[in-house]
Amino acid sequence: xxxxxxxxxxxxxxxxxxxxxxxxxxxxxxxxxxxxxxxxxxxxxxxxxxxxxxxxxxxxxxxxxxxxxxxxxxxxxxxxxxxxxxxxxxxxxxxxxxxxxxxxxxxxxxxxxxxxxxxxxxxxxxxxxxxxxxxxxxxxxxxxxxxxxxxxxxxxxxxxxxxxxxxxxxxxxxxxxxxxxxxxxxxxxxxxxxxxxxxxxxxxxxxxxxxxx
Numbered sequence: 001x002x003x004x005x006x007x008x009x010x011x012x013x014x015x016x017x018x019x020x021x022x023x024x025x026x027x028x029x030x031x032x033x034x035x036x037x038x039x040x041x042x043x044x045x046x047x048x049x050x051x052x053x054x055x056x057x058x059x060x061x062x063x064x065x066x067x068x069x070x071x072x073x074x075x076x077x078x079x080x081x082x083x084x085x086x087x088x089x090x091x092x093x094x095x096x097x098x099x100x101x102x103x104x105x106x107x108x109x110x111x112x113x114x115x116x117x118x119x120x121x122x123x124x125x126x127x128x129x130x131x132x133x134x135x136x137x138x139x140x141x142x143x144x145x146x147x148x149x150x151x152x153x154x155x156x157x158x159x160x161x162x163x164x165x166x167x168x169x170x171x172x173x174x175x176x177x178x179x180x181x182x183x184x185x186x187x188x189x190x191x192x193x194x195x196x197x198x199x200x201x202x203x204x205x206x207x208x209x210x211x212x213x
Contacts, residue, residue, distance in 0.1 A: 002167040003185055006037030006150055010168075012119070014065035021063040029056060033064045033165040036152070039119045040110055042144040043068060043152035043165070047191035047198070048125040053156055060163040068123040092122070103142045110147035121152075127198040135203040141178070145171040153182070159190030175202060 013035040024031060045057060061068060067090070074093035077083040092109070106122065113120040122143065126136035144151045153167040167185050171178050183200045191197045 002164075003181060004166070004168050005170045006168045008034060010035035010037045012036035012039060014067075016065035017062045019062075020059050024056075024059050024063055027056075027059075028161045029059075030162045031060050031063050031165075032162060033066075036066075036121065036150070037168050038150050039117060040113050040147070041121050041150040041152055041168070042140055042147075043121055043123045043154055044126045044140050045123065045154040045156055046126060046186050046200070047156065047189065047194075047196070048127050048130050049194070049196035050130055050192035052192050053130065056156065056163065064165070066121070067119065068121050070123050090123075103139055103146070106143050107146045110143070110149055114147075114149075130196060132196045133198040133203065135198055135201045137203055141171060141175070141202075145173055153185050155186060155189045156191070157189045158192050159188070 021031065045053070069090040069092045077086055077091065077093045092106075110120065110122075112118075124140045126140050127133050128137045140151070148170075150168045151171055152165055153169065155162070155164040155167075157164065169178075169181060169185075179201060186200055
């Protein structure tokens with residue numbers, strides 16, 4: 001049962017691609033989505049264990065009509081051809097060397113969008129990689145909590161062959177309690193390579209220095 005801190009009906013709706021839905025159906029997949037509860041928010045996809053995830057998530061994105069962004073180092077956007085391609089896909093340049101850091105820069109961006117009532121949803125993999133990791137990186141949590149925006153939980157479930165976007169929670173700042181909710185919401189979800197899925201817990205302190213966020 002999806003936990004939802006934001007009651008239906010959700011105000012932000014999209015018109016997706018019939019062709020993309022058809023393609024997913026031909027592959028045996030379904031998508032479940034009833035809109036976003038706000039103009040701004042952070043969406044996390046779990047688990048991320050294979051390159052195939054990109055294909056299904058891109059098709060799901062088109063099927064649902066969701067404009068979503070992702071962050072990347074600002075230097076990548078200065079590369080000819082590659083930089084414009086990243087922007088086309090939804091990339092957002094972030095200066096890691098700034099005093100605010102990647103998280104601080106993204107929080108500033110969210111606060112500006114809220115002030116101007118502009119749409120902005122950021123999509124992230126909390127694991128940060130398709131390889132097995134000891135836990136989740138903290139960037140998504142810090143951005144969503146500090147910006148006070150909804151956190152969408154996207155289940156990429158190969159067991160049921162579905163992409164489900166129907167759980168939206170408000171982080172409280174109580175990391176232990178919030179992660180307990182995350183564990184409940186992702187219970188039973190099966191990745192393409194189950195053994196590669198990271199445990200749903202913050203990355204241990206000893207690994208924190210390795211985070212790019």
